Amino acid sequence: MGRLPTGGENVYVATGFAGWGMTGGVMAGALLASLVRGTPQRWAGLYDPGRFGSAVQSAPTFLKAQWDTGKHFVKDRLDTFADGTMGPVRDLRPGEGTVVRAGGKPCAVHRDDQGELHAVSAVCTHLGCVLAFNNAERTWECPCHGSRFGVDGEVVQGPALRPLERQDPGEL
Numbered sequence: 626m627g628r629l630p631t632g633g634e635n636v637y638v639a640t641g642f643a644g645w646g647m648t649g650g651v652m653a654g655a656l657l658a659s660l661v662r663g664t665p666q667r668w669a670g671l672y673d674p675g676r677f678g679s680a681v682q683s684a685p686t687f688l689k690a691q692w693d694t695g696k697h698f699v700k701d702r703l704d705t706f707a708d709g710t711m712g713p714v715r716d717l718r719p720g721e722g723t724v725v726r727a728g729g730k731p732c733a734v735h736r737d738d739q740g741e742l743h744a745v746s747a748v749c750t751h752l753g754c755v756l757a758f759n760n761a762e763r764t765w766e767c768p769c770h771g772s773r774f775g776v777d778g779e780v781v782q783g784p785a786l787r788p789l790e791r792q793d794p795g796e797l
């Protein structure tokens with residue numbers, strides 16, 4: 626958050642909230658307003674877009690983030706094909722969710738408080754990572770870029786724009 630190093634004198638940016646847009650957005654508003662007024666906050670340097678230096682200096686951080694995303698993409702897919710790594714549907718208690726293999730594809734299954742099962746594709750509609758269930762929020766969440774979906778598959782938070790494909794829980 627701050628003045629874009631390569632953007633000229635009056636170009637500011639706020640990004641990288643990683644799912645914390647409600648708090649990060651408010652903080653960014655205060656920070657950017659103070660920069661525009663010429664009275665920067667004491668802590669502005671913590672978020673300065675130029676704090677990592679040149680692209681060469683920031684390459685290790687960038688590459689690690691890409692590696693983590695790639696690791697989730699591959700490992701989470703393999704996990705859904707390894708017996709016993711994901712909880713079976715019959716063991717789901719009300720309010721819980723799990724990813725199982727159905728028809729050769731990852732399937733996200735949730736049991737609601739009435740004991741009814743809801744099933745959607747467990748493949749994120751953004752770039753295809755496998756979702757995991759958040760028991761506290763009762764949402765399907767993507768470990769790669771933070772998309773969140775309701776148990777009905779509807780998008781709660783992007784970057785994904787399309788809902789998850791619904792599946793028939795009767796076939797599980």
Ligand code: FES
Nearest residue numbers: 749751752767770
């Ligand atoms: S793959 Fe990017 S948010 Fe899911």
